[in-house]
Amino acid sequence: MEIANLPIGFRFNPTDAELLYYLKKKVLSLPLPANVIPELEAFQFNPWDLPGGLNENRFFFCKRKKNLMSKCSSFSTDCGYWKSSGKEKQIVAGESNHVIGMMKTFVFYQGRNIKTQWIMQEFTIVAHLKTPFLDQRLMMKVGSWVVCRLYQRKMRARNHGAAELGHSFAQTTPFLPTSPSSSSSSEITDMSSSDLDE
Amino acid sequence: MEIANLPIGFRFNPTDAELLYYLKKKVLSLPLPANVIPELEAFQFNPWDLPGGLNENRFFFCKRKKNLMSKCSSFSTDCGYWKSSGKEKQIVAGESNHVIGMMKTFVFYQGRNIKTQWIMQEFTIVAHLKTPFLDQRLMMKVGSWVVCRLYQRKMRARNHGAAELGHSFAQTTPFLPTSPSSSSSSEITDMSSSDLDE
Known part of the structure; x- marks a missing residue:
């Protein structure tokens, strides 16, 4: 299947x-199942330098650090x-309830201590x-690869209205929550234009 | 494209x-682009009675109520x-910054006042x-259809660890964050079984 040909x-x-x-x-x-996850040492990069759309979830296969003593909880990049x-x-x-893996969450800090909205989740396979x-079963992380999901945490807006978009509803275009027939003297200008076709 | 044949x-x-x-x-x-949104008067149903997977986002086309006087903000079902x-x-x-539509959010209340995690977002097209x-442009809702997105809001867990899944990590299987070679006397039992193949 050509992944590039998926419908909108x-x-x-x-x-x-x-x-x-x-x-x-x-x-x-x-x-x-599909070739959609590139191999990349994602933790070596600033999040904005990683390939993919800024508002999309992005995925990377990374080599797993298997050193027994390695309990690394921080990875440096050139900006944080x-x-x-x-x-x-x-x-x-x-x-x-069958455990198939573990997930560890990382946050990106810019400079020395500016916490950003960038999140990287690192998934590892476990074996039983x-x-x-x-008289019990043990679980351990296995495999030479992990997979990471990168995304930006959404800002939580207190106002559920238009203010979330950075501009107030009232300050922009006046709004008529009615049907077109109530304003026959007006001209509908661009309802049929497709903003996604551009 | 056969939507049913999408890769996992x-x-x-x-x-x-x-x-x-x-x-x-x-x-x-x-x-x-694809025939994936059924026509259904979703607000007439309890969320759990609507078609689709409980943990998936679901979408429905519904007829828009165009009555000028209708400012309905509540829709009854048989359970809430x-x-x-x-x-x-x-x-x-x-x-x-070009406004292409409006979104109104509804929450499902069970019985008389038990707020649930079920959310329905109703989208309407606007025309300019x-x-x-x-000396300005006006915006108004148009069209005889709206589209709705149904989903369950995630519970926000205070503990980011295994407690989110309803059981404690420590209470279940012991965990070895190492490579298989460090436990050669043990037997790996089910790492190769595919939990998604079932």
Whole structure:
């Protein structure tokens, strides 16, 4: 399937479990359902320098650091650093409560301490182990790849109205919440123009 | 394109502007990019009775109420009602600041006053008018259809960790954040099973 030919409104927007499905295929060197996740050491870059649309969720396969002693929680770039935030979260498959991966969240700080809206989520596959010594199953992170989801956290506006868009409704064009027939002396100028065709 | 054949992780998840693009086509009786939005009077139903996956964004074309006097802000169902919430919001096309539609948000209340997480956003096309009398442009809602986006607002968890999933990380399986080679006496049982293949 040519991903480039998707109809308007369709996009790659996987759930956490679907993203881990892609990662599992990658880790096992199996064919991926679609070739949409580039390999890139995303933590080495400022978020605005990474490829993709600024308002889209973006995804990258990165090499996993497997050093036992490595508990790195911060990655520097030339303009700031990615810092881990909050606890790691288990990702479960559907309704099953079966843990299929872990997710760690990083926030980008510009300069020394300016917290930005940029978020990177790092997903890792886990394997479940049986041990001959313990009467329980163990879980551990495996694979030489992780997958990352990059996005900008939305600003929470207090005013749910037009102010969110940076301009007040009342300050711009007057608004008539009616049907066209009530203003027959007016001329509809551009309802038929398609803003997405431009 | 057969929408049913999309690879895993791809879905119809339009931006507000893309959704208004579909609505404009519908209002003008032009072919839609894809046949993915059913016609349904969504406000007549309890959210859980509407077709589609509970955790997916769902979309419906509904007939617009064009009565001038109708400022209806509440719609009853057999288990509760949809009540409008907050101010109407202008939707602009891209970076242009050109207003292409309006969005009104409704919340579903169960019984008499139990606020739920169910949200319905109602989008309407607007047209821009020139008037011979006023030295400004007017905007008004037009068209015999609106388009609605239904979704469940996510619960905001205070703990960013596993507690969000309803069970504590520590209470379940022990976790080894290492590589497989460090536990050679153990047996990896189900890393290769695909939870999405089920």
